[in-house]
Amino acid sequence: MRGLDGRGRGRGEGGPPERVGSQLQLTAVGREVRLPSGDLLEVLSGIDLTIGAGEHVSIVGRSGSGKSTLLNVLGLLDAPTSGEYLLDGQPTDRLRGRRRARLRGECFGFVFQQFNLLPRRTAVENVAAPLLYARGREFLGRTRRALEVLDQVGLAARADQVPERLSGGEQQRVAIARALVRRPRVVLADEPTGALDVETGQAVMALLAEATAAQGAALVTITHDLAVAALADRRLRLDHGRLTPMDAEAPGARTAEVVA
Amino acid sequence: MTGLIGVFVEAWGEVRVHKARVVLSLVGVFLAVFAMTSVTGLGLIVAQVQQEQSERSTGRSATIQLSGFDQTTGAPAPAAEWDAAVGQLLDRYGVEAYATVAYRDALFRLPGGTQQLQVQQVSPSYGPLHRLQPVQGRWFREGDRTSLSPTLVVNEFFLDMLGGGDLTAPRTVVLGGARPVTATVVGVLRDGYRSPTVYRIDHTGLDDARATAAADQAAMMYGPPSVELWVPSAQVDEVMAALQADLPLLLPGISANVYRADDPSLEGTIDTLRLAVRAVGAVALLLGGLGVFNVGLMAVRQRIREIGIRRSFGATSARVFGAIMLESVVATVLAGLAAVALAVAVVDNLPIADLFNDGVPIADLPGFPVEAAVEGLLAAAGVGALAGLLPALLAVRVKVIDAIRF
Ligand SMILES: Nc1ncnc2c1ncn2[C@@H]1O[C@H](COP(=O)(O)OP(=O)(O)O)[C@@H](O)[C@H]1O
Ligand SMILES: [Mg+2]
Numbered sequence A: 001m002r003g004l005d006g007r008g009r010g011r012g013e014g015g016p017p018e019r020v021g022s023q024l025q026l027t028a029v030g031r032e033v034r035l036p037s038g039d040l041l042e043v044l045s046g047i048d049l050t051i052g053a054g055e056h057v058s059i060v061g062r063s064g065s066g067k068s069t070l071l072n073v074l075g076l077l078d079a080p081t082s083g084e085y086l087l088d089g090q091p092t093d094r095l096r097g098r099r100r101a102r103l104r105g106e107c108f109g110f111v112f113q114q115f116n117l118l119p120r121r122t123a124v125e126n127v128a129a130p131l132l133y134a135r136g137r138e139f140l141g142r143t144r145r146a147l148e149v150l151d152q153v154g155l156a157a158r159a160d161q162v163p164e165r166l167s168g169g170e171q172q173r174v175a176i177a178r179a180l181v182r183r184p185r186v187v188l189a190d191e192p193t194g195a196l197d198v199e200t201g202q203a204v205m206a207l208l209a210e211a212t213a214a215q216g217a218a219l220v221t222i223t224h225d226l227a228v229a230a231l232a233d234r235r236l237r238l239d240h241g242r243l244t245p246m247d248a249e250a251p252g253a254r255t256a257e258v259v260a
Numbered sequence B: 001m002t003g004l005i006g007v008f009v010e011a012w013g014e015v016r017v018h019k020a021r022v023v024l025s026l027v028g029v030f031l032a033v034f035a036m037t038s039v040t041g042l043g044l045i046v047a048q049v050q051q052e053q054s055e056r057s058t059g060r061s062a063t064i065q066l067s068g069f070d071q072t073t074g075a076p077a078p079a080a081e082w083d084a085a086v087g088q089l090l091d092r093y094g095v096e097a098y099a100t101v102a103y104r105d106a107l108f109r110l111p112g113g114t115q116q117l118q119v120q121q122v123s124p125s126y127g128p129l130h131r132l133q134p135v136q137g138r139w140f141r142e143g144d145r146t147s148l149s150p151t152l153v154v155n156e157f158f159l160d161m162l163g164g165g166d167l168t169a170p171r172t173v174v175l176g177g178a179r180p181v182t183a184t185v186v187g188v189l190r191d192g193y194r195s196p197t198v199y200r201i202d203h204t205g206l207d208d209a210r211a212t213a214a215a216d217q218a219a220m221m222y223g224p225p226s227v228e229l230w231v232p233s234a235q236v237d238e239v240m241a242a243l244q245a246d247l248p249l250l251l252p253g254i255s256a257n258v259y260r261a262d263d264p265s266l267e268g269t270i271d272t273l274r275l276a277v278r279a280v281g282a283v284a285l286l287l288g289g290l291g292v293f294n295v296g297l298m299a300v301r302q303r304i305r306e307i308g309i310r311r312s313f314g315a316t317s318a319r320v321f322g323a324i325m326l327e328s329v330v331a332t333v334l335a336g337l338a339a340v341a342l343a344v345a346v347v348d349n350l351p352i353a354d355l356f357n358d359g360v361p362i363a364d365l366p367g368f369p370v371e372a373a374v375e376g377l378l379a380a381a382g383v384g385a386l387a388g389l390l391p392a393l394l395a396v397r398v399k400v401i402d403a404i405r406f
Helices: A066-076 A096-107 A123-133 A136-140 A141-151 A170-180 A198-215 A250-259 B002-015 B021-059 B079-093 B142-146 B156-161 B205-212 B212-222 B231-251 B265-300 B304-312 B319-347 B352-356 B370-396 B400-404
Strands: A021-032 A042-051 A056-061 A082-087 A110-111 A186-190 A218-223 A234-238 A240-244 B062-071 B099-108 B111-120 B151-155 B170-175 B179-190 B199-203 B226-230 B254-260
Touching: A021 A066, A042 A066, A042 A240, A042 B205, A056 A198, A066 B400, A096 A110, A096 B062, A096 B319, A110 A170, A123 A136, A123 A170, A123 B002, A136 B002, A141 A170, A170 A198, A170 B170, A186 A198, A186 B265, A198 A218, A198 B400, A218 A240, A218 B226, A250 B179, B002 B021, B002 B142, B002 B319, B002 B352, B021 B179, B021 B265, B021 B319, B021 B370, B062 B079, B079 B226, B099 B199, B099 B212, B111 B400, B151 B156, B156 B179, B156 B304, B231 B254, B265 B304, B265 B370, B304 B400
Parallel strands: A056 A218, A056 A234, A110 A186, A186 A218, B111 B199, B151 B179
Antiparallel strands: A021 A042, A021 A082, A234 A240, B062 B226, B062 B254, B099 B111, B099 B170, B099 B226, B151 B199, B170 B179
């Protein structure tokens, strides 16, 4: 396991993320989209964000504030239209096609609100799916590795079930296992509890935080559930495409204190 | 390396998971490949039958007929000298497949009375060259030349004239004339004719000793005995010219009569038939391909989200393209295999002779043409690739964020 070893985690100490080395760095990032009417819509603007290794960051914000867009930019699914995004100190704006896809697969794991499991594939096939795009031993050992991660999320017994026969909470746990199966450095979760009832959501979120921490991966969670946000080392708020620290704000600070 | 395996694993997984859809789209390909392969296979067989039918009367492609006659008297060349000269020429041109044939008349003492019938006196090699295969008994062999009782091979109509029944043992018939001789029927042919056909082994010692007068008379009626040479089509003209020039040198006073016996246009006709058969098959396949294409396109639309998800795992465009494409090819090839197998089974079990040859057995009834089977498979793979192309291109263009946006 690569998890709780020398790399350590900045979690819970409130120290600056730079202490453990930054992995993702956005500087003055903006993202504009052209609407069908021809107008430009500024979805993100002036985003400065640094995420360190193993750090857990949560981003809250109203619906439509640009959270998913930000997450997609971070995960190389989308690209900024202005500003700079450094991944491990390397600019990402020149990354295209194949290399971009490879890097995405190697560095990131995604967890979506709608689970997005591949229908009609068993849990273990779903978890192993990202390893189809890996090479060498990682590819060849994909089923064993998938079972191992399924065990970590407590679903070893349901490995052969198809998603259609799993509960929402179970599906999301499969999705978490799938996000972790390639040992990504960053897990990006877009409202991972949004489709679950409160209790299940809490449990799943706790599992996500724990399993990610166990692998030493950073975690960026988008949520509009403050209790979920409270689990993070650092809480940010996205408002009309602009990012601000949440702890400065009264309601967020209060929740954080309650949970902490 | 593992990347390549990965593409296959992925495509196989897709085929497996989407069985129902795959099967549905493949019904079209299956039917098309089946239609194409069986039509092509059958067509090639029929072409073969056609060719055989024609070859039975005129000889295989290309057959040259050679005869010689005295320029002044019009009588055939003396048998011994003729044989020697022709033998020399055949050696010189390296012709190994040849047969002799002469037309004669003979009196047959049949149960219904004595009849004069035309007889073809042929060498044993005449049978293979004309694809003659008895349905009962056997064709002539070299040993028949020395038999004291001339051997005959007749058609079924003649056998009926002889009293019918089967040829369980050799049957005899008396050939009349001044000095009657008992001939033995050793084989029966099925040619479908409503008139007698009689072949007699050529050149027995008996003939040479006594039949010159009769032979001369027959030659006036039917022309001199001739030799049939079987040569590759490409060499026909060359060999004919050589024969024409060389024979008079070996046999002074004798002029050579050389012509091509088989129908040179037959090859062209049969090629046209084959082409037409192929065209029909291709159209059938095209229609099947349209089906796969249609379903493939629909499938990609349904799977846009799935493609987006795979993209988020790091699937490259090449992989997305490859997976959709290969899925299409893997599936159509499987369908093609099944279709070809069925086509072979069906065509091999058709009563070809009854359907296309008046029940006359086909000498070289070809097995299912391998080319038709291979063609069927290749066509299936091609259709799969073609039908997968557009859906695959479409899949590559799927915008990940749009695909996974809910
Ligand atoms: N490609 C696009 N075309 C048009 N509008 C877009 C596009 N991407 C995002 N938007 C708009 O940008 C805003 C932010 O979107 P999103 O990042 O999904 O917000 P959130 O996840 O916070 O709800 C929304 O108003 C959305 O409609
Ligand atoms: Mg969103």
